Amino acid sequence: MRTRGRWPPPEGPRVAIVGSRRPSPYGEAVAEQLGLELARAGVVVISGLALGIDAAAHRGALDGGGPTVAVMGTGVDVIYPAAHGVLAEAILAGGGALVSQFPDGTAPRRHNFPARNYTMAALSDVVVVVEAAEGSGALITAEAALDLHKEVMAVPGSVFSPLSVGTHGLLRDGAGLVQNARDVLAALSLGGEVLDDPLATPHELGFRLPAPRDGILSHLSDVLALNAAEIARKLQLPVAEVLGRLTALELEGAVKRHQGGYVRALRRGKERA
Amino acid sequence: MLGSVDSCVLAGLEARRVHVECDIGRGSEPAFHLVGLAATTVKEARERVRSAIKNSGLEYPRTRFTVNLAPAEMRKEGAALDLPIAIAIVLALTRRSAPPNSAFLGELALDGTVRHADGVIVAARCLRALGYERIFVPAEDAAEAALVEGVEVIPCATLAAAVNHLLEVETIAPAHGGVAQIGSGPDTTEHDLAEVHGQDEAKRALEVAAAGGHHLLLSGPPGAGKTMLARCLPGILPPLELAEALEVTQVRSLLGELPRGRPLDWTRPFRSPHHGVSMAGLIGGGSGLAAPGEISRAHHGVLFLDELAEFQTPVLQALRQPLETGRVSITRAGGSVVYPARFTLIAATNPCPCGWSGDSVRACRCTPAAIDMYQRRLSGPLLDRIDLQVAVRRVPVEHLASEPRGEGSAMVRERVVAARARQLDRQGCLNAQLKVARLRQVAGLGPEARRTLERWAAQRGLTARGFHRAWRVARTAADLDASDDIQEHHVLEALGFRLQDVAA
Numbered sequence: 001m002r003t004r005g006r007w008p009p010p011e012g013p014r015v016a017i018v019g020s021r022r023p024s025p026y027g028e029a030v031a032e033q034l035g036l037e038l039a040r041a042g043v044v045v046i047s048g049l050a051l052g053i054d055a056a057a058h059r060g061a062l063d064g065g066g067p068t069v070a071v072m073g074t075g076v077d078v079i080y081p082a083a084h085g086v087l088a089e090a091i092l093a094g095g096g097a098l099v100s101q102f103p104d105g106t107a108p109r110r111h112n113f114p115a116r117n118y119t120m121a122a123l124s125d126v127v128v129v130v131e132a133a134e135g136s137g138a139l140i141t142a143e144a145a146l147d148l149h150k151e152v153m154a155v156p157g158s159v160f161s162p163l164s165v166g167t168h169g170l171l172r173d174g175a176g177l178v179q180n181a182r183d184v185l186a187a188l189s190l191g192g193e194v195l196d197d198p199l200a201t202p203h204e205l206g207f208r209l210p211a212p213r214d215g216i217l218s219h220l221s222d223v224l225a226l227n228a229a230e231i232a233r234k235l236q237l238p239v240a241e242v243l244g245r246l247t248a249l250e251l252e253g254a255v256k257r258h259q260g261g262y263v264r265a266l267r268r269g270k271e272r273a
Numbered sequence: 274m275l276g277s278v279d280s281c282v283l284a285g286l287e288a289r290r291v292h293v294e295c296d297i298g299r300g301s302e303p304a305f306h307l308v309g310l311a312a313t314t315v316k317e318a319r320e321r322v323r324s325a326i327k328n329s330g331l332e333y334p335r336t337r338f339t340v341n342l343a344p345a346e347m348r349k350e351g352a353a354l355d356l357p358i359a360i361a362i363v364l365a366l367t368r369r370s371a372p373p374n375s376a377f378l379g380e381l382a383l384d385g386t387v388r389h390a391d392g393v394i395v396a397a398r399c400l401r402a403l404g405y406e407r408i409f410v411p412a413e414d415a416a417e418a419a420l421v422e423g424v425e426v427i428p429c430a431t432l433a434a435a436v437n438h439l440l441e442v443e444t445i446a447p448a449h450g451g452v453a454q455i456g457s458g459p460d461t462t463e464h465d466l467a468e469v470h471g472q473d474e475a476k477r478a479l480e481v482a483a484a485g486g487h488h489l490l491l492s493g494p495p496g497a498g499k500t501m502l503a504r505c506l507p508g509i510l511p512p513l514e515l516a517e518a519l520e521v522t523q524v525r526s527l528l529g530e531l532p533r534g535r536p537l538d539w540t541r542p543f544r545s546p547h548h549g550v551s552m553a554g555l556i557g558g559g560s561g562l563a564a565p566g567e568i569s570r571a572h573h574g575v576l577f578l579d580e581l582a583e584f585q586t587p588v589l590q591a592l593r594q595p596l597e598t599g600r601v602s603i604t605r606a607g608g609s610v611v612y613p614a615r616f617t618l619i620a621a622t623n624p625c626p627c628g629w630s631g632d633s634v635r636a637c638r639c640t641p642a643a644i645d646m647y648q649r650r651l652s653g654p655l656l657d658r659i660d661l662q663v664a665v666r667r668v669p670v671e672h673l674a675s676e677p678r679g680e681g682s683a684m685v686r687e688r689v690v691a692a693r694a695r696q697l698d699r700q701g702c703l704n705a706q707l708k709v710a711r712l713r714q715v716a717g718l719g720p721e722a723r724r725t726l727e728r729w730a731a732q733r734g735l736t737a738r739g740f741h742r743a744w745r746v747a748r749t750a751a752d753l754d755a756s757d758d759i760q761e762h763h764v765l766e767a768l769g770f771r772l773q774d775v776a777a
Contacts, residue, residue, distance in 0.1 A: 021641045229473035239473040244765035260664030
């Protein structure tokens with residue numbers, strides 16, 4: 001095994017957070033929040049340095065001040081995707097590590113990634129899946145974890161979203177339900193079972209839902225994109241006006257563009273300096 | 274024995290004067306010499322002219338004679354010199370001179386019929402500018418030539434008729450035409466917005482594009498109705514103005530695409546070249562002198578590029594100059610020509626290679642890297658010049674019937690016409706063509722509107738070009754609203770049509 005950075009990581013439980021490379025804003029927010037909370041609780045967050053859920057989990061863990069480990073499907077000297085060079089540097093600077101079972105210089109190859117997923121499961125105590133469509137690589141990690149007798153947990157999503165098919169399948173087959181970081185900590189026997197009202201959890205976890213000051217927001221979902229025309233019809237308003245109001249909300253970071261439409265943003269976008 | 278007449282050859286939308294001289298010698302050996310840098314089509318005139326003269330029952334020289342095309346250093350192309358060559362020979366034999374300030378154009382058939390020539394209206398316009406008062410043209414092109422005011426058009430059905438007119442045996446009545454005779458055609462729109470179910474966002478974008486002359490990108494899965502929407506654009510544009518129609522007619526005339534008998538058409542051109550189109554096909558080109566391409570055929574109309582990402586990159590890059598200036602200048606071996614190319618671009622693209630990214634029913638099978646690469650092919654300088662971008666979503670078949678139809682094209686066109694009139698009154702051009710300095714002058718932003726636009730620009734890292742483009746679209750939104758000031762909601766609407774600005 002080739003490594004860069006601090007290896008082995010500090011003592012402590014290890015949790016892998018994996019999921020779609022093209023998540024919804026909801027999935028991305030959940031992965032980032034889980035990474036942050038788990039890192040704060042002293043958990044080493046493991047993921048695969050891929051786009052989407054993986055990156056969100058790494059970023060969350062770094063924000064939470066914890067070391068995070070990227071298990072790579074390329075050589076440790078080949079950052080893939082290349083756009084994650086900055087993230088890889090941040091992981092190393094944050095006391096984490098890049099690790100790979102492949103020799104230096106190995107380029108990204110389709111058939112190497114399932115093996116990487118297996119390694120990721122082997123290195124972790126618990127695997128949490130956030131948004132995985134049917135046939136997603138995250139499900140390979142979950143299967144590997146089951147083979148290795150590791151705990152598999154999943155975050156539920158919208159029943160309308162194709163990205164929920166994989167995770168809901170896991171839940172139906174007995175995976176642990178993850179509504180927040182405490183569910184994961186409980187599975188690690190680091191806290192009590194969470195039995196409180198699931199509807200209250202987003203607030204406790206620190207999600208900031210924008211105040212419903214605009215009638216448009218109540219028509220938007222976290223996951224399913226609606227376009228201006230669809231909202232305009234519901235509100236019986238001209239499409240030009242609705243488009244303008246959506247843009248105003250977008251400027252404030254209360255809504256995001258997603259798949260040709262708009263969804264509610266769960267975390268406020270950072271203003272660029 | 275000398276005879277001479279004037280004619281011209283075309284170089285793009287310009288005509289160059291050609292003086293055709295014939296000298297009949299005394300030698301006993303009959304021979305026809307053609308000099309003066311004639312291209313193949315002109316050299317072949319010898320055979321056509323000989324047969325046409327003989328079959329018209331006219332005398333043909335029995336001695337050696339020479340036809341010279343002046344100026345000698347200019348290359349001459351095209352069959353329209355047939356008629357002037359034949360006339361010059363006949364005049365030399367009959368020792369007559371051509372009427373003053375007259376020019377001749379036309380191709381000859383072997384039986385002496387005068388055939389259609391391309392670009393007669395262009396020639397007529399340029400010859401009038403050169404001081405000619407009378408032009409002899411093929412009879413079938415007379416209506417086209419008569420669109421040019423201030424020049425007498427003599428329609429020639431046969432060589433014999435033209436000769437009889439010149440010898441004053443039997444005069445030909447000049448063609449009366451002018452523009453006045455051609456009323457505006459039937460006001461039919463082939464595709465009506467009322468036929469498109471739903472898609473209100475894209476319809477609004479079309480309205481803004483039509484009102485301000487902005488270019489538009491439609492992005493969405495296959496079957497979302499992108500092509501249908503694009504085809505609706507000509508129907509919500511006002512009919513061509515006379516000056517515009519004449520420009521459109523000239524380009525079509527050069528290409529020989531004018532319908533006979535109805536040379537002036539008031540409908541806006543709609544061109545949709547296939548994505549395999551070559552550089553020469555889209556921009557213009559060919560050997561010798563460049564011929565107009567699709568962008569010039571779409572002048573004053575709509576150029577629809579479906580599957581934008583499938584076009585060759587160099588071809589798309591070449592669109593940048595015409596998009597900015599409304600004209601294209603092409604240099605080939607035969608010289609440089611400038612063609613008009615002021616069109617509204619509508620581009621359509623799938624969101625990803627398989628087309629289904631973002632669809633509510635079918636799953637997309639593309640990897641993030643593939644989508645990234647696909648979108649990168651589109652990004653950059655070309656997208657930066659497209660003011661309006663809108664995502665089109667597929668309406669599931671079972672919902673189609675319940676989707677409201679919305680307004681018809683006629684109603685939308687009324688608003689578009691009013692908004693265009695406001696712009697022309699205020700600044701003499703459409704908003705999309707406003708230069709930055711003029712934009713500042715005539716399209717002041719209120720404090721609220723300015724703050725919003727600046728905030729977006731800072732948040733999304735807008736280029737100066739992007740900033741001004743959003744500003745122009747906001748001006749158009751205000752014009753559609755019949756508002757003198759650009760208000761904040763106009764800016765917000767304009768920004769809503771900027772898909773390319775991804776949040777940092």
